[in-house]
Amino acid sequence: MTNIKKVSQLAGVSTATVSRTLKNPDLVTPQTREKVMKAVKQAGYRPNWLATSVKTGKSNSIVVLVPNLVNPFFMRIIEGIEQAAQEQGFSVLLGDTQGKAEREHEYASMVLTNRADGLIQLDHSFPFSENDADLASSIPMVSVCERISGHPDYPFIELDNYAAGRALTHHLIGYGHQRFGVIAGQLTSQIHHDRLAGIKSVLTEEGISFDEDMLVGGSYRIETGIEGVQQLLAQKQPPTAVFCFNDDIALGAIHEIKRHGLRVPQDISVTGFDNVRTSAYMDPPLTTVDQPAYDMGRRAVEVLSKMISREPLTRTREILPFSLIERHSTGPLGKD
Amino acid sequence: MTNIKKVSQLAGVSTATVSRTLKNPDLVTPQTREKVMKAVKQAGYRPNWLATSVKTGKSNSIVVLVPNLVNPFFMRIIEGIEQAAQEQGFSVLLGDTQGKAEREHEYASMVLTNRADGLIQLDHSFPFSENDADLASSIPMVSVCERISGHPDYPFIELDNYAAGRALTHHLIGYGHQRFGVIAGQLTSQIHHDRLAGIKSVLTEEGISFDEDMLVGGSYRIETGIEGVQQLLAQKQPPTAVFCFNDDIALGAIHEIKRHGLRVPQDISVTGFDNVRTSAYMDPPLTTVDQPAYDMGRRAVEVLSKMISREPLTRTREILPFSLIERHSTGPLGKD
């Protein structure tokens, strides 16, 4: 271990001078500076980050809780988080929770032990354990995409899911559809409620009824899309248009619809959600809702950074705009 | 800040006793233990991780350098890394390098400043800067998928890319193909050389010539697949079978082939590489090479962990087996 003491001896100065030279070179005379820098180089010295941090009491790290690493939508958010964190001098600790409460607890407790200064939650659950809950109240925490259930006081960055649901519905009604199915992801989240409410609001306005049997699914997986389509096609009156609550579900759904010998969109229209990289290259290219995932990640870090430095927040809840991407998985019925 | 001193006062004992109670409860009498635990609970005390680490000199963190977060193959590896790291008591610092040298330098230097104990590199470049290179020689570092160019001494975990290249070629020749194209990813990596060498070795054995004009591409992106197909189809004698060096490239390739009004596999066969989640749901489902990405990540952590604790390594280079996944993007020419 080559430490500051060794360097100071090598240079014939005090440890304080070495520290100063490295941190604030203007405070030392050019001669000593040179002497010190030479000793630093010769010894191959790097300041011990742990020691520096224990002084300041800040770890300059943030922990990101993500339910699933393989979802490209989440990863795009994390790209934004990572980039902004780097710019602000933070490191990112990755917490793959797999949606499991114990793992959330474990990662969340990092903020309680000075291992991280703040926390970004990509899921909707309150990540702290029962035990830690009281300590967590003053912790810098932000959620992205989702809101933390039961804790409306934490800032969040999310999409206008209600409006997106409405836009998708208008789009499909514009093609003349009247019978709709929904293949949902996590059923307990705010996202789910908002999107569904958006869809239903338009249907009500248009005098179209929605049968609760037409709501299937329950996780953001390809297989959910497959099973969802199987259930919807088994109905007496199958839908002619299906809302999928992410692009993975839509991929599975389209795959299964084709496997039944039906065509997309001539027999059934399908919409996705998220606009992941691959959605433009599906067959047919997917009509979906683009979320500004990268920017959402960036924004989360900006908010969290302010919380960490105890600056006041101008806004504690941000609803970002979406954009509807019309491709070829939707269309009028029967057109060839 | 609630520290150990405050707790010791609250419990009426010394700080040493508090430390002992938490770290080695058997060394204190049950009565004091109870006293201390009560004070800990009452004060909401958590040991400061930074202080603990500065004592031990270990950060119990590893930094993972990944060129690209949105590639599901990398993410699957990181899932394995993350899981194994958690089991071994390490935290994962995420370093999204975007393939940029400066960012690699910055993240790699974390190991030099005690911010991390070891490093996993998912790319093929030596991540340290010129300046840090001499210090890096004794650093625990492992590479996954790739080998670190110019530094054969670092352990690596990779696939048997040569054999995989051979297997794919045999598969396609079995369908009667004679004219092959290759859409490659990173052209400078060991991976590239091994796969290409595997392909060419079989072609040579079978007396089939390979025209260097049939080698296109240069990055692992969907767009590379599109452009690659355009170049290949512009040849006088376009190939009847195309090797794509990852599944993203294959996705773009298939998309573009179809856009030209050609059919996969009746007009052109396409193979991928990696077997990402979505490859089974492409249209047609992709013939590809499965890499045990999750296990590769796990294994990397096991090796790195041994290096960090200075245990001797049994093997320093591991070549893992692949498996060829035959789906429907390959087949004989012209069959309907």
Add this chain to the structure above:
DNA sequence: CTGTTAGCGCGTTCAA
């Protein structure tokens, strides 16, 4: 401008 001293929060001696 530089050196001495104190202390960040904790773990680990060494006596008692």
Add this chain to the structure above:
DNA sequence: TTGAACGCGCTAACAG
């Protein structure tokens, strides 16, 4: 079994 004292590596305060 417990406490006092020291030190991890570093930086900030105060002298000089």
